Amino acid sequence: MRGQLIKIIAGQYSIRVNNDVYIVRAAGKLRLNKTSPIVGDIVEFTPNEFLTKIYPRKNFLERPKVANIDQAIIVTSLVEPNYSSFLLNKFLAIIEHNEIKPIILFTKSDLTNESHLNEYLNQGYEAYEISNNNLESIKVLKNIFKNKLSVFTGQTGAGKSSTINSIANLNLKTDKISKALGRGKHTTRVVEIIDWFGGQLIDTPGFSSLEFDLTKLQLSRAYHDFEKASQKCKFARSCIHNKETDCEIKRLVENKTISVTRYNDYIRLLKEASDEKNSSINFG
Secondary structure, rough: EEEEEEEEEOEEEEEEOOOEEEEEOOOOHHHHHHOOOOEEEEEEEEOOOOEEEEOOOEEEOOOOEEEEEEEEEEEEEEEOOOOOOOHHHHHHHHHHHHHOOOEEEOOOHOOOOOOOOOOOOOOOOOEEEEEOOOHHHOOOHHHHOOOOEEEEOOOOOOHHHHHHHHHHHHOOHHHHHHHHHHOOOOOOOEEEEEEEEEEEEEEEOOOEEEEOOOOHHHHHOOOOHHHHHHHHOOOOOOOOOOOOOOOHHHHHHHHHOOOHHHHHHHHHHHHHOOOOEEEEEEEE
């Protein structure tokens, strides 16, 4: 049978097929091949016996180990903590490089007149301004999850848990809210896929960092608009949009199609990017 791996506990793999969940163990040949199933994998298995095959992943993140994500909800605060375009653009680079659709939530809009919504809408991103004190701003989020496997991410203190809780309170049961936030009676918190507004949400208690391990060339093509525009660069295959001449990205910055702030953040990220060096973003 073929199904989706939704939870792993102590070598036992919970696999969902439609509305049924089967618990199996991994076949020995997977261990011999050093192939480890992760939550989100589409797998082949024999009920009451073994998981035998992992189908190719369209993407995956290393920490926590999750696969086949459709969209990442990036929660970024406008104040308390102060808005950081650099962190947001770093998240976007990692997520888009992994071929995951980003959706940006600017939180705490009730505490400031500052806004960056149009900047990102104009550059082709799906983005929202929300306040957990404004139910209407939360309601508009219900439909973004339908038929998608989603994960929440974002900077420390931006309000991920309170945002999830506010969304859940719209019509999910209390125990589902607790589960979504990793609370309740469970002492061992695990990565798990739960049903969420017509789609699925990856409940990730260990989601404490995103690895930034892009090379300069990968970074130069990570953003969706950079990827498209870079084909017009004079040195299309090797241009990293920094000191090269006849660069389409730099032309788009000059005519304000790409914001100067976002480009400057990109240049900062170039200093971190290489073939060897790893760095990470920490958040709560």
